[in-house]
Amino acid sequence: xxxxxxxxxxxxxxxxxxxxxxxxxxxxxxxxxxxxxxxxxxxxxxxxxxxxxxxxxxxxxxxxxxxxxxxxxxxxxxxxxxxxxxxxxxxxxxxxxxxxxxxxxxxxxxxxxxxxxxxxxxxxxxxxxxxxxxxxxxxxxxxxxxxxxxxxxxxxxxxxxxxxxxxxxxxxxxxxxxxxxxxxxxxxxxxxxxxxxxxxxxxxxxxxxxxxxxxxxxxxxxx
Amino acid sequence: xxxxxxxxxxxxxxxxxxxxxxxxxxxxxxxxxxxxxxxxxxxxxxxxxxxxxxxxxxxxxxxxxxxxxxxxxxxxxxxxxxxxxxxxxxxxxxxxxxxxxxxxxxxxxxxxxxxxxxxxxxxxxxxxxxxxxxxxxxxxxxxxxxxxxxxxxxxxxxxxxxxxxxxxxxxxxxxxxxxxxxxxxxxxxxxxxxxxxxxxxxxxxxxxxxxxxxxxxxxxxxxxxxxxxxxxxxxxxxxxxxxxxxxxxxxxxxxxxxxxxxxxxxxxxxxxxxxxxxxxxxxxxxxxxxxxxxxxxxxxxxxxxxxxxxxxxxxxxxxxxxxxxxxxxxxxxxxxxxxxxxxxxxxxxxxxxxxxxxxxxxxxxxxxxxxxxxxxxxxxxxxxxxxxxxxxxxxxxxxxxxxxxxxxxxxxxxxxxxxxxxxxxxxxxxxxxxxxxxxxxxxxxxxxxxx
Numbered sequence: 001x002x003x004x005x006x007x008x009x010x011x012x013x014x015x016x017x018x019x020x021x022x023x024x025x026x027x028x029x030x031x032x033x034x035x036x037x038x039x040x041x042x043x044x045x046x047x048x049x050x051x052x053x054x055x056x057x058x059x060x061x062x063x064x065x066x067x068x069x070x071x072x073x074x075x076x077x078x079x080x081x082x083x084x085x086x087x088x089x090x091x092x093x094x095x096x097x098x099x100x101x102x103x104x105x106x107x108x109x110x111x112x113x114x115x116x117x118x119x120x121x122x123x124x125x126x127x128x129x130x131x132x133x134x135x136x137x138x139x140x141x142x143x144x145x146x147x148x149x150x151x152x153x154x155x156x157x158x159x160x161x162x163x164x165x166x167x168x169x170x171x172x173x174x175x176x177x178x179x180x181x182x183x184x185x186x187x188x189x190x191x192x193x194x195x196x197x198x199x200x201x202x203x204x205x206x207x208x209x210x211x212x213x214x215x216x217x218x219x220x221x222x223x
Numbered sequence: 224x225x226x227x228x229x230x231x232x233x234x235x236x237x238x239x240x241x242x243x244x245x246x247x248x249x250x251x252x253x254x255x256x257x258x259x260x261x262x263x264x265x266x267x268x269x270x271x272x273x274x275x276x277x278x279x280x281x282x283x284x285x286x287x288x289x290x291x292x293x294x295x296x297x298x299x300x301x302x303x304x305x306x307x308x309x310x311x312x313x314x315x316x317x318x319x320x321x322x323x324x325x326x327x328x329x330x331x332x333x334x335x336x337x338x339x340x341x342x343x344x345x346x347x348x349x350x351x352x353x354x355x356x357x358x359x360x361x362x363x364x365x366x367x368x369x370x371x372x373x374x375x376x377x378x379x380x381x382x383x384x385x386x387x388x389x390x391x392x393x394x395x396x397x398x399x400x401x402x403x404x405x406x407x408x409x410x411x412x413x414x415x416x417x418x419x420x421x422x423x424x425x426x427x428x429x430x431x432x433x434x435x436x437x438x439x440x441x442x443x444x445x446x447x448x449x450x451x452x453x454x455x456x457x458x459x460x461x462x463x464x465x466x467x468x469x470x471x472x473x474x475x476x477x478x479x480x481x482x483x484x485x486x487x488x489x490x491x492x493x494x495x496x497x498x499x500x501x502x503x504x505x506x507x508x509x510x511x512x513x514x515x516x517x518x519x520x521x522x523x524x525x526x527x528x529x530x531x532x533x534x535x536x537x538x539x540x541x542x543x544x545x546x547x548x549x550x551x552x553x554x555x556x557x558x559x560x561x562x563x564x565x566x567x568x569x570x571x572x573x574x575x576x577x578x579x580x581x582x583x584x585x586x587x588x589x590x591x592x593x594x595x596x597x598x599x600x601x602x603x604x605x606x607x608x609x610x611x612x613x614x615x616x617x618x619x620x621x622x623x624x625x626x627x628x629x630x631x632x633x634x635x636x637x638x639x640x641x642x643x644x645x646x647x648x649x650x651x652x653x654x655x656x657x658x659x660x661x662x663x664x665x666x667x668x669x670x671x672x673x674x
Binding site for chain 2: 072073075076078079080081082083084085086087088161163166167168171172173174175176177178179180181182183184185188189192193196
């Protein structure tokens with residue numbers, strides 16, 4: 001696993017925000033909510049509406065790219081992140097309200113999806129939104145008959161399988177699982193196991209960061 | 224853009240509870256068991272590379288087309304594959320025309336991942352001129368009816384369309400050997416794509432009580448379920464792609480169980496797809512062989528020359544004898560998909576002999592026995608008999624095909640003779656049928672009859 005770094009509270013205006021780094025991949029997430037639904041037609045009467053938007057900055061990859069906001073990959077990843085977070089937020093506690101998650105990739109070096117989910121979790125925790133459990137995510141792959149954890153861009157584009165896994169660590173449940181490229185079932189099981197351990201390690205780190213943050217807040221308030 | 228499916232509004236709380244309660248006793252509302260798939264039926268259109276799949280109430284149409292383009296810079300000797308989805312508003316009240324919504328994009332990407340990353344299609348064989356020209360394959364998926372589980376149906380539609388698609392053959396030519404000549408289908412037989420394996424998508428639905436999971440959810444169940452997972456596996460036991468985008472959390476054990484189940488189901492579905500494609504291919508090669516040579520207008524036809532260049536299986540009734548005549552007038556081939564339209568039939572031959580008025584467009588071509596019978600009983604329309612004969616003919620056809628390579632020698636004189644001596648023996652007709660390996664006349668005329 002690459003080096004992890006996380007900070008909370010970067011975006012002052014947002015209710016919750018965080019910056020999450022996994023090696024060279026750097027992602028910033030901002031959460032607004034719960035607030036009133038802006039589009040009344042989309043209001044859900046017994047739940048909170050969760051919206052998510054994923055975008056990559058033009059300068060995030062090696063060649064500056066001119067990607068439209070609404071391109072298919074971004075749409076899919078937005079959908080994936082939204083559904084993952086929706087599963088862990090206690091939405092029924094906040095009916096008729098809206099929670100927005102904005103995720104922006106500043107540096108992309110493989111594993112952006114996982115970094116986004118981790119960043120979103122931190123930001124949601126920073127915003128104080130009630131959740132069942134934190135969601136952590138990690139990617140794993142299989143190259144040269146070795147399972148690898150946390151692929152970077154070069155390893156990812158080598159053509160081997162890429163498994164992205166998101167779990168609720170305390171409940172030990174898998175919420176997100178995406179895989180591409182061919183892989184036999186038994187090897188897949190190994191890779192998945194490896195990814196789960198990676199996720200648990202990230203979960204520990206995130207908890208430490210949150211604890212540290214709470215200590216800081218306590219200290220500043222003079223408790 | 225939050226596209227919630229209309230079914231989640233339509234279902235009342237009572238209905239939702241009913242579905243959940245029934246599932247606890249392992250009963251589903253359409254009578255299936257939790258791990259039972261709906262009936263799949265695969266139909267093909269006239270063109271190469273078009274298929275329509277029906278999975279229970281869900282209907283999806285898949286169409287494959289190809290074009291010569293420049294390759295990507297980082298992959299100069301590989302062809303490209305792209306998938307476009309169209310969620311037609313007639314499928315579901317919540318589908319809007321225009322830009323694809325989230326679920327449309329997700330579906331496209333799931334099918335795309337299954338095909339592209341697992342290398343199901345051999346893209347290197349699509350290269351024509353390295354770095355300059357490659358074939359770009361475009362798969363269009365149209366959702367016609369949303370009865371739940373669009374992903375699986377779309378995947379099967381895409382696979383069957385790809386298996387029956389034929390791309391034109393091209394060769395290098397020109398002065399410097401750099402020019403690419405695309406051969407139209409009448410000159411050279413189009414080639415099928417190289418498909419290494421068939422990745423089949425199987426979707427599971429999870430419910431709040433996490434020990435319940437179902438396979439192939441209907442749209443009512445989709446409104447109730449709290450999580451879904453699509454596993455794309457192939458019959459060899461490899462997992463090609465998995466998509467579980469959030470939703471209810473499940474334990475690892477459940478996931479592995481689902482994967483094992485998916486592999487078991489995939490073998491059955493693969494077999495079904497292959498069988499359907501086989502049937503289509505046999506039919507197609509029969510159609511090819513049934514072509515008759517063109518000849519300049521003879522006495523019999525009264526100079527009907529159809530240069531429509533289209534072959535088609537016509538819906539309208541056709542007289543097989545008329546067909547024979549028309550064939551002589553036809554001039555083009557029918558292999559290319561765009562030419563597979565019904566040719567306009569001429570009415571000239573009609574006055575000669577009238578035949579059966581019902582014609583089954585998807586049946587095999589006319590066989591020698593059939594012609595003999597109909598010739599013998601000129602003018603009497605026996606549609607039913609025809610149908611039977613056609614059906615029986617199928618095994619007969621197979622043998623006839625075997626003959627063709629040997630017989631393929633009739634000279635053009637034979638054709639003329641045959642045309643003049645229309646009212647007679649079946650040997651003539653057999654020869655006619657056999658003659659054109661080189662000349663591809665569509666037997667289309669035979670099909671078109673009097674369209």
